[in-house]
Amino acid sequence: MSKLHGTKDFWIGALRADGPAFASAVAEAPPETPVLSCPGWTVTDLTLHLASIYQWVRSFAGAGEPTRPGRRDEAELPAGIPPLQLWQQEYDQLMTLFESLDPEAPAWNWAPQPKKAAFWLRRMAHETAVHRWDAQLAIAAGDPVEAKLAADGVGEVLDTWLPAGRRAATGQWHGVVQLVAADVTQEWYLRLRGDGVALLDTATVFGHEDHHARAQVTGTASDLLLALWGRVSFDTLGVAGDRALLAGLRVG
Template sequence: MDAKHYLDLIRADSDRLLTAAASDLDSPVPSCPDWTAADLVRHIGEVYEHKILCMRLGRMPEDGERTTPPAAAADLPAWFTRVRDALLDELASRDPRQPSPTWFPPDQTVGFWYRRMAHETAVHRVDAEQAAGPGRETPVDPELAADGVDEFLGFLTHDFGDWAVRPDDAGRTVSLRCAGRRWDLVLTAERVVPAAEAAAPAPSADAAPDLLIEGDPSDLLLRLWGRHPLGDATVACTGDPAALDALRSRTQEATR
C-alpha cells in the first residue's frame, strides 16, 4: 500500500477509536479481557510513543526513556491526540525505506511501522467500537484489511523459534482467499509455512486444500486477530474441521 494511505488510515481510525472509547471510558472491552476503554486508549498511546522512540533513538527504548500516560481518564483524549499527531509527524518525516529497529526480524525499516501502526490502530478501533455497544462496530477499510491478512500470515509463518510442537497438525493444507488474493499454507508439527516453502512438494494450484477459507477482507482479518470466531457464518470455511481446529490453535498462539 501507498505510504501516505497508511498515514491517512492511522489518522482516520485513531479518530474513530477515540470517539468510540470516549463515549464511556469505563466500559469493558469484550475482545481484551480486564481492559476498559480507558486502558485501550492508554495502550495505543503507549504503543505510538514506543514507535516514535524506536525511530528517533535507532534502537528499542528503555523503560526510563518513556513517559507515563495520564492517570485520570478525563485527560486521556488530549494526551492520546498529542501522541498520535507526533507519531504521524515522525512517520511522515521519514522515508519508509529508512532503517528502524522493529520486533520483526525480516523487516527493520520505518516502512514496517507505517504498516504495523495502521493495522494496530484499525483492529483496536474495532475493539473500541465493540466496547461502545452493539451496532457500533464498522468494517476495516477493504484495501487495508487485505493487506492486514497478508501481514498477519507473514507473522504466522515466520519462524520465531518458540511455536508449540503439534504433531497432529503435520501435513494439513490451508488456503485463504479474499479480494482476489490467495495465500496457501502447510501446517507442520512445529509451525505454519507458506506452501511454496514446504519441505514436502506443495499441492498444485488446482488441488483442493484440506481447508479453504474465503470471505470479505475485513471479516477475515478480524477473525484471524480473534475479534470474532474463526469459522463463523460470515467467513466460509470449507473442508476438514480438524484442519480448522489446527489453524485456530496456531492463530491463537500467534495472538497470545
C-alpha cells in the same frame, strides 16, 4: 497468489481514517465500559494501551538506526492527563513523525522483515485499525476494517506475526490452509509445519509438492483479519476441511 503492496501514503491514509474513528468511539463510551473483544480491559485500558504503543514506536522509529529499543512495558506515560487527551497527543506526534519519515530508513523491528521504518508505518496502521474496531464494539458498533487495508493486515499476520512465532497458542499443526478474501479477490496459502509456517506462492513453489489445502476459509478481508486476531470466530466465516488447523493461525 496476488499481493497488495502497501506504501507510506496508503498506511498514513489508514491512520488518518482509523485514528479519529477510534477517538470518536472512546469519547462516546464511559471510561469503565468493558471492551468485549479484549477480555478484562476497559475503554480506558484500551486507550492507554494504544497511546503507550505510539509513544514507544516514536522513541526509535525515526532514529535512523536498527538498534533494539528498550522494552515497551518500561516506558511511562505522563501522569495527570485524561486518557483520551493523552492518546490524542501521542497520535498527533506519531503522525507528525510518520509524515516526515523515510520508509527506507533503518529501523529495528522484532520480525523476520527488513529492518526499515516502513515496518512501523504498516504495523501502526493495523494496530490502530483493529483497536478502532475494539473501541467501536464497546459502543455496540464495529465497522469493518477497510477492505484493502484488511487484506494487507492478513498479509501482515502471515508474513510477519506467524513467522516470528507470535501465535496466540502453542501447538503442533501440519497441513496447508487456504484463506480467500472474496471482496478483494485475493487468496493466501499457508503451510503449517509443526510450530513453523511457510507462506506459499502458488505460482512458483508448488511443482511436485502436495499443496492441496486441508482447510479453506472464505470471507471478507475484514472478517479474515478479525478472525486471525481472535476478534471473531472462524465459525462466522465459510470454513471447509480440518478446522483444527485454524488454531494455528491466530495471533495476539
